[in-house]
Amino acid sequence: AQSVTQLDSQVPVFEEAPVELRCNYSSSVSVYLFWYVQYPNQGLQLLLKYLSGSTLVKGINGFEAEFNKSQTSFHLRKPSVHISDTAEYFCAVSPRGGSQGNLIFGKGTKLSVKP
Amino acid sequence: NAGVTQTPKFRILKIGQSMTLQCTQDMNHNYMYWYRQDPGMGLKLIYYSVGAGITDKGEVPNGYNVSRSTTEDFPLRLELAAPSQTSVYFCASSYLGQNTEAFFGQGTRLTVV
Numbered sequence: 001a002q003s004v005t006q007l008d009s010q011v012p013v014f015e016e017a018p019v020e021l022r023c024n025y026s027s028s029v030s031v032y033l034f035w036y037v038q039y040p041n042q043g044l045q046l047l048l049k050y051l052s053g054s055t056l057v058k059g060i061n062g063f064e065a066e067f068n069k070s071q072t073s074f075h076l077r078k079p080s081v082h083i084s085d086t087a088e089y090f091c092a093v094s095p096r097g098g099s100q101g102n103l104i105f106g107k108g109t110k111l112s113v114k115p
Numbered sequence: 116n117a118g119v120t121q122t123p124k125f126r127i128l129k130i131g132q133s134m135t136l137q138c139t140q141d142m143n144h145n146y147m148y149w150y151r152q153d154p155g156m157g158l159k160l161i162y163y164s165v166g167a168g169i170t171d172k173g174e175v176p177n178g179y180n181v182s183r184s185t186t187e188d189f190p191l192r193l194e195l196a197a198p199s200q201t202s203v204y205f206c207a208s209s210y211l212g213q214n215t216e217a218f219f220g221q222g223t224r225l226t227v228v
Contacts (some may be wrong), residue, residue: 009155043119043205043219044158090157103148103217105157 002027002093004106012112015083021076021109023091031093033074034103035065038088047089050074061085086113117141121206121220128196128227136191136223138206146209147189148217149173149181151202158205164189196227 007022025031032051036044048059055067065076074091091106122137140147145166150158150173160173164183178200180192189208193200203224207217 004157041221043221044207044217045219046216049216103160105159107155107157 002031002095002102002104004091004093004104006089006091006106006109008109009107010110010112012114013081015113015115016080018079019077019081019085019111021089021091021111023074023076023106025072025074025091025093027072027093027095030096032096033065033067034092034094035059035063035074035076036090036092036105037061038090038108040087044090047076081111081113083113083115085111087111119206119208119218119220121204121223123223124221125224126226128193128225130196130198130227132196133192133194134196134225136193136204136206136225138189138191138220139187140189140206140208140218141187142208142210142218143186144208144210144218145186146211147183148207148209149179149189149191150205150207151175152205152222153202161191161204193225198227201225201227 003026005024013019034049035047037047038044048057050057050067058064063078088108088110090108094103119140148163149161152158159175162181164170203222205222206220209215209217
């Protein structure tokens with residue numbers, strides 16, 4: 001079975017500061033890794049994903065994430081945040097070769113960017 | 116390009132009533148999913164479908180039913196609504212399944228009183 005732990009439920013940060021949202025996962029098999037963002041009263045949209053290859057993945061809106069297999073982590077980073085980045089961010093994993101539809105989400109991290 | 120469309124956006128049900136949450140996608144995706152989102156709990160998979168005529172249970176299927184008669188539509192049926200089904204429901208679709216992007220609808224906020 002897989003599980004995802006997002007270590008911070010809320011992260012307040014000032015505009016133009018850097019931010020890191022932490023994600024750790026547990027799985028007995030290899031996984032694909034995803035970060036989704038949810039703006040208020042909206043559905044989720046994909047920020048970035050790691051399937052294979054380079055462990056540093058770049059996504060939309062200036063976000064990037066680094067896959068660390070030894071630490072089973074997939075932390076999301078942005079060097080300088082904007083007010084518009086205020087949203088809830090979800091880390092998710094899907095087992096390679098597993099049953100379709102098996103996308104496991106973390107509980108989410110609410111990023112609040114203050115002026 | 117509409118993407119994934121869910122209706123209704125909001126609904127209040129009384130205990131014991133039933134309703135169908137509608138979901139349609141225009142991207143010709145073969146995979147479709149229903150999730151529920153509860154505060155602080157992330158998203159839990161209710162049911163999913165890998166193509167017309169094929170559905171399977173997710174993590175929290177009790178109290179729900181689905182059908183997939185066409186590629187485009189994947190309705191979620193609630194029978195005998197209970198307060199525990201108060202949640203925000205999201206429908207999603209993807210082309211190949213587990214390693215490709217899932218596209219989400221805007222959600223249906225359901226309250227059972």
